[in-house]
Amino acid sequence: xxxxxxxxxxxxxxxxxxxxxxxxxxxxxxxxxxxxxxxxxxxxxxxxxxxxxxxxxxxxxxxxxxxxxxxxxxxxxxxxxxxxxxxxxxxxxxxxxxxxxxxxxxxxxxxxxxxxxxxxxxxxxxxxxxxxxxxxxxxxxxxxxxxxxxxxxxxxxxxxxxxxxxxxxxxxxxxxxxxxxxxxxxxxxxxxxxxxxxxxxxxxxxxxxxxxxxxxxxxxxxxxxxxxxxxxxxxxxxxxxxxxxxxxxxxxxxxxxxxxxxxxxxxxxxxxxxxxxxxxxxxxxxxxxxxxxxxxxxxxxxxxxxxxxxxxxxxxxxxxxxxxxxxxxxxxxxxxxxxxxxxxxxxxxxxxxxxxxxxxxxxxxxxxxxxxxxxxxxxxxxxxxxxxxxxxxxxxxxxxxxxxxxxxxxxxxxxxxxxxxxxxxxxxxxxxxxxxxxxxxxxxxxxxxxxxxxxxxx
Numbered sequence: 001x002x003x004x005x006x007x008x009x010x011x012x013x014x015x016x017x018x019x020x021x022x023x024x025x026x027x028x029x030x031x032x033x034x035x036x037x038x039x040x041x042x043x044x045x046x047x048x049x050x051x052x053x054x055x056x057x058x059x060x061x062x063x064x065x066x067x068x069x070x071x072x073x074x075x076x077x078x079x080x081x082x083x084x085x086x087x088x089x090x091x092x093x094x095x096x097x098x099x100x101x102x103x104x105x106x107x108x109x110x111x112x113x114x115x116x117x118x119x120x121x122x123x124x125x126x127x128x129x130x131x132x133x134x135x136x137x138x139x140x141x142x143x144x145x146x147x148x149x150x151x152x153x154x155x156x157x158x159x160x161x162x163x164x165x166x167x168x169x170x171x172x173x174x175x176x177x178x179x180x181x182x183x184x185x186x187x188x189x190x191x192x193x194x195x196x197x198x199x200x201x202x203x204x205x206x207x208x209x210x211x212x213x214x215x216x217x218x219x220x221x222x223x224x225x226x227x228x229x230x231x232x233x234x235x236x237x238x239x240x241x242x243x244x245x246x247x248x249x250x251x252x253x254x255x256x257x258x259x260x261x262x263x264x265x266x267x268x269x270x271x272x273x274x275x276x277x278x279x280x281x282x283x284x285x286x287x288x289x290x291x292x293x294x295x296x297x298x299x300x301x302x303x304x305x306x307x308x309x310x311x312x313x314x315x316x317x318x319x320x321x322x323x324x325x326x327x328x329x330x331x332x333x334x335x336x337x338x339x340x341x342x343x344x345x346x347x348x349x350x351x352x353x354x355x356x357x358x359x360x361x362x363x364x365x366x367x368x369x370x371x372x373x374x375x376x377x378x379x380x381x382x383x384x385x386x387x388x389x390x391x392x393x394x395x396x397x398x399x400x401x402x403x404x405x406x407x408x409x410x411x412x413x414x415x416x417x418x419x420x421x422x423x424x425x426x427x428x429x430x431x432x433x434x435x436x437x438x439x440x441x442x443x444x445x446x447x448x449x450x451x452x453x454x455x456x457x458x
Contacts (some may be wrong), residue, residue, distance in 0.1 A: 024140035099139035116199040118192035164189040178204035209253040232258035235343035241356035242391035248347040269323030292422040322346040328366030335384030
């Protein structure tokens with residue numbers, strides 16, 4: 001609601017509309033009347049009759065409370081338009097997802113991720129990539145918590161002072177056709193002067209990634225796609241690296257398109273986000289999805305990542321795909337599966353291809369097998385890993401975009417104590433900016449292009 005005060009005209013008294021605090025309080029009071037008017041079943045599975053009764057109750061409360069506020073403040077005006085807007089907001093919270101409804105299908109299908117900052121600002125990333133955009137949505141603190149607890153109810157979770165951090169996978173629904181991943185950090189785990197939590201909702205794409213999808217988005221070019229297709233069909237070990245939000249999981253989905261239909265795939269993730277498709281563009285048939293689980297409040301029921309990765313080897317997989325390598329034991333087991341002839345893919349957080357390998361070395365050195373043994377870890381990586389694909393945000397005319405910034409082959413032999421990377425494709429920032437489109441250097445341009453260890457290895 002606008003808080004602007006209208007100027008006096010020809011001596012008429014100035015008046016103002018509801019301020020944000022009054023609006024939030026009035027909305028909350030209206031919502032508190034719903035449990036007495038509707039049963040839980042009527043709210044979960046509403047009919048036209050229950051919707052009409054809810055609207056009637058909400059309108060009565062809004063009108064009566066508005067009159068009370070106006071009596072206490074003669075300069076306040078609550079118009080019929082104000083009442084309609086408040087009733088609409090309340091109905092969306094009762095039967096929908098409140099402020100999120102305007103950002104989700106069917107109203108919008110172009111949103112990839114939604115965040116709420118501790119100052120109450122709502123921002124989105126559009127589907128296919130792009131910079132964060134602030135949207136003209138400003139929910140109250142109470143509405144944010146109401147909506148969060150509503151969508152978390154399917155997970156038997158709730159945001160509270162005792163459990164301020166919640167991370168989970170939301171099931172598919174009409175508003176989130178493929179489901180979503182939600183992360184909530186509420187006070188006291190987040191520093192905020194307003195009471196708002198920090199929220200990330202990453203919407204899984206309803207459409208499966210197909211071989212042409214990333215080409216259409218300009219993430220890579222035809223030559224790179226053809227090269228990667230051949231390497232996947234050879235069951236190479238591939239590590240996809242990049243910063244948070246660079247599109248690593250999407251790229252795993254893309255690479256899975258090239259895995260032959262008759263191959264059996266087992267995936268392991270903390271939160272199941274992968275949606276693998278086959279060469280025919282349909283969801284994989286021979287695919288087993290494993291997902292970890294944190295311990296309960298009493299410390300029981302945990303399903304550990306390393307246990308699931310070890311379990312994959314007993315499931316006769318052709319491919320083992322690990323959502324992210326975070327632990328040393330996971331790194332060594334994954335590399336072992338690739339050394340023994342299985343196809344393997346994973347992701348890792350890293351600023352470039354070289355740092356991806358260096359990080360993987362450190363992960364291996366955290367394991368019992370290679371604790372403190374950098375030389376052994378490097379030999380293991382050279383044997384078990386074939387390619388590193390790095391993704392990043394790059395600045396091009398118009399707006400930043402996700403691109404493959406490098407594809408590097410791992411030399412199978414450690415030289416001078418280093419794992420050597422040979423670059424086969426590299427994003428050409430200068431030419432991309434000059435031509436106004438993504439440009440990459442390929443093998444013909446790069447020749448025998450190694451990383452920083454050239455001087456040591458030649």
